[in-house]
Amino acid sequence: MENLERILAEHPFFAGLAPQHLKLLVGCASNMVFKEGQFVFHEGQEANYFYIIRHGKVAVETFIPQKGPIVIQTRSEGEVLGWSWLVHPYRWHFDARAMEVTRAIVLDGKCLRGKCEEDHDLGYEMMKRFTQIIAARLEATRIQLLDVYGSSKG
Amino acid sequence: MVARKAETLAVKGQVDPMSTAPFRITRVIKETQDTFSMELAPEASGERFSFSPGQFNMLYVFGVGEVPISISSDPTGQMPLVHTTRAVGAVTQAMWKLKAGDALGIRGPYGRGWPVEQALHNDVVIVAGGIGLAPLRPVIYSILADRDRFGRVVLLYGTRTPEDMLFRKELEKWRSRFDLEIHMTVDRATGSWRGNVGVVTTLIGRSPFDHQNCVAMVCGPEIMMRFTVLELQKRGVNDDRIFISMERNMKCGIGLCGHCQLGSSFACKDGPVYSFAEIKALFTKREM
Numbered sequence: 001m002e003n004l005e006r007i008l009a010e011h012p013f014f015a016g017l018a019p020q021h022l023k024l025l026v027g028c029a030s031n032m033v034f035k036e037g038q039f040v041f042h043e044g045q046e047a048n049y050f051y052i053i054r055h056g057k058v059a060v061e062t063f064i065p066q067k068g069p070i071v072i073q074t075r076s077e078g079e080v081l082g083w084s085w086l087v088h089p090y091r092w093h094f095d096a097r098a099m100e101v102t103r104a105i106v107l108d109g110k111c112l113r114g115k116c117e118e119d120h121d122l123g124y125e126m127m128k129r130f131t132q133i134i135a136a137r138l139e140a141t142r143i144q145l146l147d148v149y150g151s152s153k154g
Numbered sequence: 155m156v157a158r159k160a161e162t163l164a165v166k167g168q169v170d171p172m173s174t175a176p177f178r179i180t181r182v183i184k185e186t187q188d189t190f191s192m193e194l195a196p197e198a199s200g201e202r203f204s205f206s207p208g209q210f211n212m213l214y215v216f217g218v219g220e221v222p223i224s225i226s227s228d229p230t231g232q233m234p235l236v237h238t239t240r241a242v243g244a245v246t247q248a249m250w251k252l253k254a255g256d257a258l259g260i261r262g263p264y265g266r267g268w269p270v271e272q273a274l275h276n277d278v279v280i281v282a283g284g285i286g287l288a289p290l291r292p293v294i295y296s297i298l299a300d301r302d303r304f305g306r307v308v309l310l311y312g313t314r315t316p317e318d319m320l321f322r323k324e325l326e327k328w329r330s331r332f333d334l335e336i337h338m339t340v341d342r343a344t345g346s347w348r349g350n351v352g353v354v355t356t357l358i359g360r361s362p363f364d365h366q367n368c369v370a371m372v373c374g375p376e377i378m379m380r381f382t383v384l385e386l387q388k389r390g391v392n393d394d395r396i397f398i399s400m401e402r403n404m405k406c407g408i409g410l411c412g413h414c415q416l417g418s419s420f421a422c423k424d425g426p427v428y429s430f431a432e433i434k435a436l437f438t439k440r441e442m
Contacts, residue, residue, distance in 0.1 A: 057350075059351065070343070071343040071347075071351045072351065073351050073352040073356075074339075074349075074350045074351045074352060076360060077360065078359075078360065079359075079360070099348060136356075139381070140352055140355065140356050143353040143355065143377075143381055144352070144353050146377060147314065147341070148283065148284075148374070148375045148377050148378045149283060149284035149285075149312075149314040149318065149374075149375060149378075150314070
């Protein structure tokens with residue numbers, strides 16, 4: 001636990017969080033290892049967790065019939081994976097699969113949702129932090145859609 | 155930061171900056187589906203072609219027209235003059251059809267290049283998008299030739315697909331070095347690609363470098379540079395430490411015709427490389 005507390009406290013995502021909130025998060029956290037090719041979560045399943053990737057790489061993908069799995073984005077060391085645990089109806093919209101052996105801290109989002117309802121200060125802190133993540137993903141997706149490397153006349 | 159001077163070196167023996175010198179193509183390398191590199195040797199003499207990283211030449215395909223193209227070779231003289239371009243317009247499409255032994259007209263090198271000297275003793279972050287790696291390759295050669303005098307060196311490279319990556323053999327070679335950190339990403343994964351997927355800006359947060367004491371050099375489509383600058387600023391990199399290449403509408407290459415005018419400067423003469431501090435007021439202007 002001590003180790004988890006130190007890791008979470010040092011992670012930029014949790015920077016500035018009140019000690020009592022950090023302690024609460026540590027109580028919801030555990031270490032996990034995913035083998036190469038192992039699914040972290042599946043599209044359509046209940047989204048009850050989020051992950052801080054400590055080492056390795058995870059592909060966020062979707063399966064297209066006749067085409068197979070299409071990787072939309074990858075998440076790697078130091079990044080947060082998963083925000084559907086915070087947004088109704090709390091279901092994953094994509095699959096996530098470890099591209100290599102991946103070590104992560106998994107946080108129990110279902111438990112955290114309850115604690116956020118009880119303690120709105122904690123809820124607001126989590127909302128602020130996850131809004132940043134969601135905004136960054138939205139911006140990245142928009143740039144991806146722009147297909148910026150397409151040919152231009154010259 | 156020290157102010158940079160524009161360099162207007164001319165092809166040896168070339169008196170009139172508007173006259174071209176004949177060069178012979180010695181080798182054509184197909185880099186991707188639509189992008190190629192040409193190795194060139196001067197007809198007149200075997201002397202080394204001197205240039206600074208980031209400078210460009212005006213390349214003339216006889217009977218077709220002239221285009222500005224960045225130099226992508228090693229400025230320390232370890233390889234012949236190389237230009238890398240994509241076949242998209244009338245001139246570059248005609249160039250694409252040329253073979254080893256064919257001739258081209260060249261005048262240059264022109265413009266103010268990347269601030270390699272200013273980056274000494276600093277971390278260097280090179281962010282390239284698509285064909286934007288070509289004008290930045292000379293920077294990497296320069297740094298590697300004098301590696302001990304720079305801090306951490308990070309190359310972040312993004313392309314549309316894995317097949318669109320330039321200089322793949324070199325990238326592989328550089329990736330095996332311990333003194334050069336390379337992260338690559340694609341917008342769309344294809345085939346057996348096992349690397350990162352996502353836009354190049356997402357790599358910035360993953361790269362360890364000293365945000366206060368770094369020099370960032372960014373080249374790619376303007377929209378990619380815009381988002382890259384935002385991401386660098388978000389991480390505390392100062393505007394005068396961010397450099398971008400503005401390759402707009404260059405025609406004469408020597409600041410006379412005004413086609414590439416950016417406010418009070420000419421991209422061909424005062425650029426193409428500007429610090430973001432110099433250019434930010436003009437950067438998001440739609441038409442100039």
